[in-house]
Amino acid sequence: MKKLVSILFTVCGISAQNLITNGDFETDAVSAGAFSRITTTNGLTGWWVGADNSSTPALVDVDLCGEGVLAAPSGNATQFVDLNGLERGRIRQDFTTTGAATYTVTFKYAKNRNGGIGADAWCRVFETGTPGIAIASRFLTLPVMSTSGTTDTNQVSTVVSANVWTEATFGFTATGTATSIAFEANNAPPEKASGGILIDDVSIEED
Ligand SMILES: [Ca+2]
Secondary structure (H helix, E strand, O other): HHHHHHHHHHHHHOOOOOOOOOOOOOOOOOOOOOEEOOOOOEEEEEEEEOOOOOOOOOOOOOOOOOOOOOOOOOOOOOOOEEEEEOOOOOEEEEEEEOOOOEEEEEEEEEEOOHOOOOOEEEEEEEEOOOOOOOEEEEEEOOOOOOOOOOOOOEEEEOOOOOOOOOEEEEEEEOOOOEEEEEEEOHHHHOOOOOOOOEEEEEEOOOE
16 A cells, blocks of 8 residues: 555655745634734744844844735735734744755745835845855845736735735755745835735745
């Protein structure tokens, strides 16, 4: 039976495994229509919230958003993260890799319409413990949406649409056995403090 299951998995091509825990942000329950402000103290399952060292200013909190809080569906199921809480924030997760193996990162992002102005963020992959040296990175920037909520499909709007989330994907080659990924709001507080880039469906798979 064990052999049969193994053969079936091989035939069906089911071999890739998501190395990220709680990449869909569904583990910690948030009431529909509400959001929870997350800091290092109250935490987010699988993720470190905050900067990695004291020399990095701010990056203190994010919002875990529940279904309908922005009147639009999330990338996957009901919940997602807004990288700008009361101030700009950052989330990081460490995962195990094989040196010199290649991996693919995928996630979805959108813009919180309540921000009022554009929002920027970084997604960085780095060797654990060296956040200043990126193995690979992507800069995410989305402009302000129109008040009608219909002109930019990259932004969460009052118009419920399947197109408000954009998928990003990129590859990297691991340099060791401990690798990290971080999503970091890039807005300078306080003028762009809340209403940042939204993140959902984070996945990293070995190629
Ligand atoms: Ca989700």
